[in-house]
Amino acid sequence: MLFHSIFFYFFSIIAIFSALMVITSRSTVNSVFFLILDFISIGCLFIMVGAEFLGIIILIVYVGAVAVLFLFVVMMLNVAQQKQSWFIGKKSSHIPFGLVVSVIIFLELLVVLGGWKYKENVMSSSNLLLNESISNTHQIGRVMYTDYILYFQISGIILLLSMIGAIVLTYQKRDNIKKQSYINQISREKLTSIELKKVEFEKGVKIDD
Template sequence: MIAHSIFFYTFSIIAIVSAIMVTASKNTVHSVFFLILDFISISCLFIMIGAEFLGMIMLIVYVGAVAVLFLFVVMMLNVAQQKNQWFSSEASSKHIPVGLIISTLIFVELIIVVGGWKYKPDLFDINNSLELAKVSNTHSLGQVLYTDYIHVFQISGMILLVAMIGAIVLTFRKRVGVKTQSYIKQISRERSDGVSVLNVESNKGVKIDD
């Protein structure tokens, strides 16, 4: 048990410190790197409580894909400058109260959920129909996800699809004057289409465009 608590406290201290550093560090790229460290230590914590599937998915989805896109955006746009402007200039400081209200809301919600879970367990309808001890994490997740919660699962998939289509529609623009490669056109091109032999009168030249 000693080793367990040593690892638990190491990971949770890293998680909390890096979460603080996300907001505290001046360089925006550094904050994204701290966010990644935070994700990694949280997935370690997930693995420690026996939710190894969740931990691995956290690594694959958040660290492997989402945080890379974060890094992209932060590196390409000059977010660091904008962030400094927000905090230093007078005009834009109205963002801070909004952020404070949202974070207070999240904090209150967390207190309600965690406190309720601790002191009023009968409020929560936990489905114990599966004997979780016997099957592995992945199996039990799959059994619940694709039977009891299939509609929620499908709806969340549809929402993601709509978001994807929306992003494509917003960024799609038809550019004119761009030569795109078409494999079918290239392969189906014959010699007779491309080359023609003309009789050219001397000192006249040839117009190709007719």
């Protein structure tokens, strides 16, 4: 138990420290790196409480894909030079908004967690019977694809819609660009690719069409 608590405090101190560094560090890229560190330590905490599937999924999805894209965007937009001076120096307009949002989140968490702790039969909307003997990957699979299949598929469709929306918003159809058509390239034959043209005097031929 001693080792367990040592590791727990180790990971949670890293998680809290890096969460603070995300909002206070001066360069944006460093913020994203601290965010990654935060995700990793949260994943480790998940593994420590026995939810190894969720922990690894956090690593794969958030660290392996989402944070890479974050980093990508932050580096490409070149906002790394922008100095954040939220806590030091001149007054900032971000703090009131941040405070309001965080107070709301705190109250929500208070209601949900407090209700879950003290009034379980009021807050809980599920009546799952968890079998302790099977691994939690199987447990999640059994619940997600049977009782909650509708919610699962709806969330999938929402993700698909947002993806299509993003593509529609950013897609621009451009003419006048040369595109490689693989089908045309492969289906070229000797007979159709070479053509003998009779060149008229003082007119030439029109190629490249």
